[in-house]
Amino acid sequence: MRHCDVYTVASKDIVFESFDGEAVVLDLSTGKYFGFSDSGSGVWQALSSGVGVQAIAEASAIEAADLEGFISRLLEFGLLAPADTPGLPMPNDIVSALAAAREPLSVDVHDDLADLIVVDPIHEVEEPLGWPAVKPAN
Numbered sequence: 001m002r003h004c005d006v007y008t009v010a011s012k013d014i015v016f017e018s019f020d021g022e023a024v025v026l027d028l029s030t031g032k033y034f035g036f037s038d039s040g041s042g043v044w045q046a047l048s049s050g051v052g053v054q055a056i057a058e059a060s061a062i063e064a065a066d067l068e069g070f071i072s073r074l075l076e077f078g079l080l081a082p083a084d085t086p087g088l089p090m091p092n093d094i095v096s097a098l099a100a101a102r103e104p105l106s107v108d109v110h111d112d113l114a115d116l117i118v119v120d121p122i123h124e125v126e127e128p129l130g131w132p133a134v135k136p137a138n
Contacts, residue, residue: 005052007071008083018045021097025079031114034077037103043070044107046094047080052087059090060098062105070105077109 009016013029023041025034036044039062046056053071057064074080 004082005054006050006083006085006087007047007053007074007080008050008085009048010078010081014079016044016048026117027078028117030111031117032077032109032111033113033117034079035108035110037101037106039098039101039103040070040105040107042094042098042101043067043105044074045097046090047071047074049091050083050085050088051090051094055087055090056098059095062098066105070107073107077107 011029014025014027016023016025018024018041021038021041023036023044025036025044027033039060042060043056043062047053053067056062057067071080
């Protein structure tokens with residue numbers, strides 16, 4: 001059961017990009033990455049940009065129970081956290097993407113590259129040294 005209307009990306013370790021309307025989300029702390037159906041990509045883009053759940057429901061043909069279940073999964077995966085801000089209006093491009101979506105809401109979890117992502121030295125940047133930061137020998 002959903003307890004709020006607006007969500008935000010859960011932490012700075014959650015990074016995401018959209019490629020031709022398909023969202024890919026990466027959790028740098030666990031190395032897991034997440035792929036979405038076309039409707040899931042649209043909902044992720046809306047939620048991660050501060051659009052309220054009510055606005056998503058009103059602007060799409062997604063059933064309330066399906067939307068609730070999808071958000072619950074994103075919360076379980078640690079991708080979203082409740083926000084204490086007012087919801088933003090739904091952007092027209094996301095409305096169009098959701099109208100054109102043909103797949104039901106879904107998110108897939110992948111951890112096949114987790115070991116490589118977690119130990120990637122690019123993420124071991126130390127401020128203000130930058131990368132590569134040479135650590136002194138003990």
